[in-house]
Amino acid sequence: MFDGVSSSLTAAPSVLVADGRIAAVRDPGEPLPAGVQVIDLPGLTLMPGLIDAHLHLCFDASDDPDGHLAGMGDDVLRQQMADAARRALRAGVTTVRDLGDRGYLALDLRDGGSGDDLLPTILAAGPPITTPGGHCHFLGGAASGIRGVRAAVRERAERGVDVIKVMASGGNLTPGSLPHEPQFGAESLRAIVDEAHRRGLPVTAHAHGPRSIADAVTAGADGIEHASFMTADGVDAPETVITAIARRRTAVGWTVGREPGPHVSPFPAIASRITEMIACRRRLYESGAVLVAGSDAGVSPAKPHDVLRFAADDLAAAGMSPAEALWAMTSRAAQACGVGHRKGRIAVGFDADILAIDGNPLEDLAAVRRLRAVYSGGLPVAPAPDAPAGVAVH
Numbered sequence: 001m002f003d004g005v006s007s008s009l010t011a012a013p014s015v016l017v018a019d020g021r022i023a024a025v026r027d028p029g030e031p032l033p034a035g036v037q038v039i040d041l042p043g044l045t046l047m048p049g050l051i052d053a054h055l056h057l058c059f060d061a062s063d064d065p066d067g068h069l070a071g072m073g074d075d076v077l078r079q080q081m082a083d084a085a086r087r088a089l090r091a092g093v094t095t096v097r098d099l100g101d102r103g104y105l106a107l108d109l110r111d112g113g114s115g116d117d118l119l120p121t122i123l124a125a126g127p128p129i130t131t132p133g134g135h136c137h138f139l140g141g142a143a144s145g146i147r148g149v150r151a152a153v154r155e156r157a158e159r160g161v162d163v164i165k166v167m168a169s170g171g172n173l174t175p176g177s178l179p180h181e182p183q184f185g186a187e188s189l190r191a192i193v194d195e196a197h198r199r200g201l202p203v204t205a206h207a208h209g210p211r212s213i214a215d216a217v218t219a220g221a222d223g224i225e226h227a228s229f230m231t232a233d234g235v236d237a238p239e240t241v242i243t244a245i246a247r248r249r250t251a252v253g254w255t256v257g258r259e260p261g262p263h264v265s266p267f268p269a270i271a272s273r274i275t276e277m278i279a280c281r282r283r284l285y286e287s288g289a290v291l292v293a294g295s296d297a298g299v300s301p302a303k304p305h306d307v308l309r310f311a312a313d314d315l316a317a318a319g320m321s322p323a324e325a326l327w328a329m330t331s332r333a334a335q336a337c338g339v340g341h342r343k344g345r346i347a348v349g350f351d352a353d354i355l356a357i358d359g360n361p362l363e364d365l366a367a368v369r370r371l372r373a374v375y376s377g378g379l380p381v382a383p384a385p386d387a388p389a390g391v392a393v394h
């Protein structure tokens with residue numbers, strides 16, 4: 001068993017599950033309580049369910065997620081989102097954090113809006129706060145001015161979101177929006193963080209350009225998504241900003257993982273900078289920054305909603321050991337998402353989100369793609385078929 005925090009395996013334990021939680025972890029040979037149902041998984045490795053700290057259930061992983069969304073009513077969209085969540089779960093992603101939906105539909109799903117289907121645990125931001133006409137404005141989260149952004153945070157808090165997502169910079173998905181240019185200035189970001197923290201909500205900021213990353217970190221954002229340090233014609237990651245990210249323990253949500261196949265090319269703006277971006281990731285890793293795995297699943301054909309199982313390849317390319325890559329996809333992602341007390345580990349008191357995989361993931365990260373059993377809150381889920389080898393872009 002890989003428990004989510006160790007760098008070695010535990011030999012042949014028994015994990016006792018009751019009421020959806022892990023009640024005990026016993027050494028081999030220790031007697032089991034009378035009357036328990038025993039599920040024997042010989043030759044397999046147990047590990048915690050994966051946590052995707054950044055996806056979009058409302059995007060359909062097509063070439064035009066925005067266009068498809070535009071013509072779709074909420075009822076159809078909610079069903080499509082439930083299908084996306086089920087696909088993630090079957091691939092072993094037992095917790096997903098939706099960092100941008102339309103109409104708070106991910107909160108509906110989180111709260112049981114799809115009926116009694118077995119879905120992963122869902123954490124959700126609602127529509128991301130953006131500028132009028134800015135990145136992902138079509139999701140309905142535009143706000144402007146200090147009063148406007150504070151009101152946007154309050155609305156989300158009242159709706160019961162788990163996290164505030166703000167588009168600090170432009171993004172690749174939205175025509176007319178430039179990833180390297182800031183959308184919100186330092187003052188607006190400070191107001192958003194202040195308003196959110198007063199309500200006990202964390203903030204994570206989508207930020208590509210160095211200016212936006214620096215502003216979000218200085219404003220006290222709890223997380224930075226992408227952190228590509230993209231400029232108009234390259235990548236520029238000032239040492240002072242990297243140091244600040246590491247010192248302030250700002251969680252960096254790299255959007256990693258691509259499904260192999262005909263659609264593997266990343267967005268052109270990323271493809272042309274990939275070598276510099278990998279070098280920048282290595283510097284962040286070497287700085288000791290808090291790094292967690294999110295996938296941005298849904299935004300393109302290379303990123304279906306179960307793509308997180310390919311993320312370990314990119315994490316390893318940034319310098320992580322297999323154990324560190326697995327932590328970034330389990331316990332560390334759980335901490336960054338505010339559920340570190342109940343997700344991401346196989347330990348007493350944690351939710352019984354447990355995978356059984358074929359192989360030792362500490363020696364072979366591809367083992368996470370050879371699922372033999374998935375349990376979500378102790379309930380069995382039919383696992384996805386084996387996935388082929390991943391493609392890290394070096």
Ligand SMILES: [Zn+2]
Pocket residue numbers: 054055056099100296
């Ligand atoms: Zn995203």
